[in-house]
Amino acid sequence: MLYGACYYPEHREAHRWEEDLQLMREAGINALRITEFAWKSMExxxxxxxxxxxxxxxxxxxxYAIQIVLCPPMRTVPAWLVEMDRTVLILTQEGxxxxxxSRYTFCVNHxxxxEKASRLASAMATQYGRLPSVIGWHLDNEIGDEPDCHCPVCLAKWRSWLKRKYEGIDALNTAWGTVFWGQTFDRFEQIATPRLTKADYNPAYIQAWRQFRSDCNVNAARLLAEAVRPHIQDTKxxxxxxxxxxxNNRTDYYEMAKLLDITGTNYYPPFGDRCRSIELGLAVNRSLKKAPFHVYELRNEGHAIxxxxxxxxxxxxxxxxxxxTIANGADGVFFxxxxxxxxxxxxxHGAITDFDGQPTxxxxxxxxxxxxxxxxSQSIEGSQVVSEIAVxxxxxxxxxxxxxxxxTGNPNVYVQHINKLYHSVRKLGYNCDAVGRHGDFTAYKLLLVPMLPIVDDGLVLKLQQYAESxxxxxxxxxxxxxxxxxxxYNERLHPGIIQLLGSKPLEAATSGAQxxxxxxxxxxxxxGDMLHELVQAESAQVAGAFASQWYExxxxxxxxxxxNGHSWFIATFAEERFYLDFLEERCRELRIPTLLGxxxxxxxxxxxxxxxxxxxxVFVLNGSSDTAAMKLDRQMYDVWNDEWLEGELLLKPYGVRVLIERT
Known part of the structure; x- marks a missing residue:
């Protein structure tokens, strides 16, 4: 298990490196992530x-027995490269x-x-690809954390991408419904990138653009991976x-994960009572390869903001x-x-040591x-979060x-609702995974679908087969x-979804946030709030009804x-209280036990x-400044605090217990 930090030797006088390394060893640090901002220092x-x-x-x-994860940089380029060609800088939507x-102001398609980033990555891998103390290659940093680029390079690549996807302009016009507002295209060369304009773009236009930009980010990672991999074959x-x-929604991380051996993420949750507010991100990250992952940036000290x-x-x-983070699947943590x-x-920004490198x-x-x-760590490493429930x-x-x-309305509703479902499961005392559309649904007894507006025949068939099994x-x-x-779809819903729900859609009613x-x-x-689907139950059984408004x-x-399964439909975005009651009943019916009874x-x-x-x-963590207690339904050994526990389990403020059991 890696217990590490992000370090910048290029910031520090070389004669003081050993001071820092000595403090790291004394703290148990065994790995460092370096060089993501060091292009100029290396070239x-x-x-x-x-x-x-x-x-x-x-x-x-x-x-000092500290291993290295090297980052071939791509998007924090030296001034000499910009001087060669200023068109390498991003052209924004506004022109x-x-x-x-600044950082990340460069077009990943340029x-x-x-060329220069690939050559540097290859040179780094040639130098260090078989060095035992280098354990990994971290491709650039936060790929996709930059504005969309609309430069001529991106425009040409966008048009080529559309040609490959649709083959002919008539197919694109039909797929996008460009007859609306009289926007039919004669040639792909007439299609611009979605820069600033008067009114809304066609949703199909934007959906294609988002997929294109995601592909650009995945291809940037692929470029660096292909530069590195030939030099690290037959190594660990x-x-x-x-x-x-x-x-950040700019990249389909399920696609990017196909290029990686281990997935990684950054994690900056708030401290205090909201410390678990972005926990779903850890569940999603471990779902990318359904395996343990690394946290390459973990917050620590408070920021002076x-x-x-x-x-x-x-x-x-x-x-x-x-x-x-470890409880939720991390096998490596880097401050x-x-x-x-x-x-x-x-x-x-907060850190582990102060401006002069002294302990804090x-x-x-x-x-x-x-x-x-x-x-x-050796006992826990390699174990996985196992769940019978997924979002x-x-x-x-x-x-x-x-x-x-x-x-489209509130743009935050997707993340808000999926979080509500996820946290409801977790509050009840169950593990909860995330799974993508191409993931294995059959690994779970209960699948929660927050909203899934975009479906095709293949995905609908997969959902049907999951329920049938x-x-x-x-x-x-x-x-x-x-x-x-x-x-x-012509009937408002995909025909297969209508069959799954056993209800005919009539219309959608909306209500304000208050x-x-x-x-x-x-x-x-x-x-419930925001949007309420009005349906006519056909083969479905009505288990609950609206009790206010004209559609009571x-x-x-x-x-x-x-x-052999069931399909439930909640026709509104319900409050958390409902999900706690509803999901507890589903888990009881499915005989899914809570982790501690x-x-x-x-x-x-x-x-x-x-x-x-x-x-x-079983990790039991107190996120409160108060002492907490809960009952154990069996005797368990706390490997973190080296003691046997039975009956009442006490947790000091922010206290940690790691309980072991064998099945």
Missing amino acids: PSEGIYDFEWLDEFIRLADN HRLEYA PLLR QYVTTNNQMLW LGAEGNTPAPGELERLVLH FPWKRFPFGSEQN RIYDECQALGKRLHRI LYDFPSRWHIEHPSAW GGVIVFHPLIGIKNEEASY TRVQFSWRDRLYE GFPAVTVQPVG TMPPAHIETTMRQHADGTRY
């Missing part, structure tokens, strides 16, 4: 590579050329950037990179945060950064944590929902309404058998990782 002028300083640092790190002196060096869950909330960790919160930056844009309060916690983690996370649907338009699906509004070109619509289920009233009495909750108290996280031999580690 001070075109074609002249200088690895002497990097050779020396890697040698010194090896003396502005981004300026140098041939000059691609792995290829990875870091994504941005869940705040005026007025920032949830920003400063109380004593003990670092331990809880690190164990939280960002090791040392505070005395200069530059991120100089107020957080260093002391990092050190204590490192010692305890070393004791148990369906879908990039094409998210792109469509988040398209900014007066016709015994799976239980819970659908919501905006399920199966459009094809991959973002055009409505207007709650009541519905009944199990003789209790609940509230219309079905709000329906269910029907599908083969009970629903955990508020602010207590329970998560389970399991080895192939059946050994289970």
Whole structure:
């Protein structure tokens, strides 16, 4: 298990490297991620590579038993490259050329950037591809974290992409419905990139553009992977990179993961009561390859930002945060950064050591944590989070929902609703996975579909087969309404979805953010908001009905058998209270046990990782500043605190327990 940090030897005087390495070793740090911003230091002028300083640092790190993950950089280029051709800079939607002196202002499709970045990556891999102390290759950094580029290079590539996808212009016109507003094209050369214009773009236009930009980002990763891999064959060096869950939707990370050996992510949750607010990002990340992953940037010390909330960790919160990421599938954790930056844009960013490299309060916690983690890491490493419940996370649907338009409404609803479903499952005391449209649905007894507007015949058939084989699906509004070109199906829903729901769609009613619509289920009233699908139940059984507005009495909750399984439909975006009741009943029917035999108290996280031999580690984490307690239904051994527990389990503020059991 990697317990590491992000370090920048090019920022530090070489004669002080060993001071930092000594502190790292004493803290239990065994790996560093380096060089993602060091292009200029490695190639001070075109074609002249200088690895002497990097050779020396890697040698010194090896003396301290610290392994290296190298980052071939691509999108923080040296000034000399921009001087060669300023068109390498991004041309924005508004037609502005981004300026140098920031980061990620460069077009990933530009041939000059691609040529120079590929050559540097190849030179780095030639130098270090068989060095035992280099364990991995981290492709660039946060690929896709830049504005869309609309330069001539991207325009030409966009048109070529469209030609490959549609083959003929008539096929594109038909697929996009360009007859609307009289926008029919005669040639692909007439199609621009979606730059600033007067009104909304055709949704099909934007859906295709989002897929194109995602492909561009995946291809940037592919470029670097193909430059590195020939030099690391027959070695144990792995290829990875870091994504941005869940705040960046520019890249289909399921596609990017196909290029990687291990997936990675960044994780910057708030401290305090909202510490688990972006936890779903960890579940999505482990779903990319259905395997353990690495966190390549983990927050630690608070940032010196005026007025920032949830920003400063109380004593003990670092331990809880690190164990939280491991509990949710991480086999590697890297703090960002090791040392505070005395200069530059991120100089107020928290770190493990101060501006001069001296230990901080957080260093002391990092050190204590490192010692305890070393004791148990080999036992936990390689185990996986195992769940019988999953939420369906879908990039094409998210792109469509988040398209900014007066016709789409709240662009945050996708992430908000999938989070509500995920956190409801977790609050009940169950593990919960994420799964993509191409993932294995059959691994789960219960599949929660937050909204899935974009479906094709293949995906609908997969959902049908899952239910027929015994799976239980819970659908919501905006399920199966459009094809991959973002055009409505004639009956409002895909015919296969109508069959799955056992209901005929009539119309959709909407309500404002402050207007709650009541519905009944199990003789209790609940509230829903935003959008309410009005359907006519045909073969489906009505299990709940709307209880307010003019559509009072219309079905709000329906269910029907599908083969050996069931298909549920919740016709509104319900409040969390409903999901806690509804999902608890589904899990009881499906005989899915909670991890510790009970629903955990508020602010207590329970998560389970399991080895192939059946050994289970149940992490119990207190996200509160108060002491907490819960009941155990069996005797268990706490490997983190080295004690046997039975009956009542106590957790100090931000306390951690790692309980072991064998099946």
